[in-house]
Amino acid sequence: MRKLLCSTIPAFLLLGILVGNITAAQASDVMPLYTGIASVTSRLTISDAGGASCSGKVMLWDDYTADVTVELKRDGTTIKTWTSSGSGMVSAGGTYYVASGHEYVVTTTATVYDSNGKIVESPSKDSPSKNY
Numbered sequence: 001m002r003k004l005l006c007s008t009i010p011a012f013l014l015l016g017i018l019v020g021n022i023t024a025a026q027a028s029d030v031m032p033l034y035t036g037i038a039s040v041t042s043r044l045t046i047s048d049a050g051g052a053s054c055s056g057k058v059m060l061w062d063d064y065t066a067d068v069t070v071e072l073k074r075d076g077t078t079i080k081t082w083t084s085s086g087s088g089m090v091s092a093g094g095t096y097y098v099a100s101g102h103e104y105v106v107t108t109t110a111t112v113y114d115s116n117g118k119i120v121e122s123p124s125k126d127s128p129s130k131n132y
Contacts, residue, residue, distance in 0.1 A: 035112070035120045036064030042108040042127035044072075046098065050132065054082070055093035056108025056125075064120070066110045068092050074102045098132055105129040 034040075038059040045053045056070035065085065070092040072080040084092035090110070098104060106127040114120050 034123060036061050036066070036114065037110060037112055037121065037123065040108055040110060040123055040125040042070070042106045042125045043093075044104060044106040044127040044130055046104065046130050046132045050097045050100065051095050052098045052104060052132075053093075053095050054080070054106045055091060056082075056106065057089065057091040058108070058110040058112075059089050060087055060112065063115045064112055066090050066112045069109045069111075071107045071109070072096055072098075073105050073107060074098065100132055103129050103131050 038061055039057075040059075041055075041057045043053075043055045047053070052072055054070055054072045056068060058066050058068050060066055065087045067085045068083065068090045070082045071078045079098075080094075080096040082092040082094050084090050092108075093106075107124055108127075109122065109124040111122045112120050
């Protein structure tokens with residue numbers, strides 16, 4: 001009986017580790033599936049002097065175009081907006097000086113059109129927030 005327990009317990013521990021790793025890998029690999037978009041990114045960095053460098057990028061599949069809006073938000077309220085339109089890779093953004101004592105985030109929104117000019121999707125993506 002003791003021999004059976006000694007071999008069974010490590011087997012269950014190994015199984016638990018393997019199942020846990022598989023579940024964690026699947027959860028982190030989940031990505032939204034879009035019709036006309038290959039990827040959407042938002043980026044925010046803030047310098048010591050308060051220069052918030054904001055950028056958004058949308059990669060589109062062939063035969064799709066997009067209007068891209070990049071918003072810098074302070075404590076949830078938009079304080080600066082950049083826009084761009086096009087096909088292939090569309091990016092927008094710039095630098096804006098911000099005040100200290102607040103939380104900032106960049107939101108990139110793409111309004112995507114098919115070859116007939118019909119809107120097919122309008123996803124948004126937030127950057128990680130930054131306190132400055």
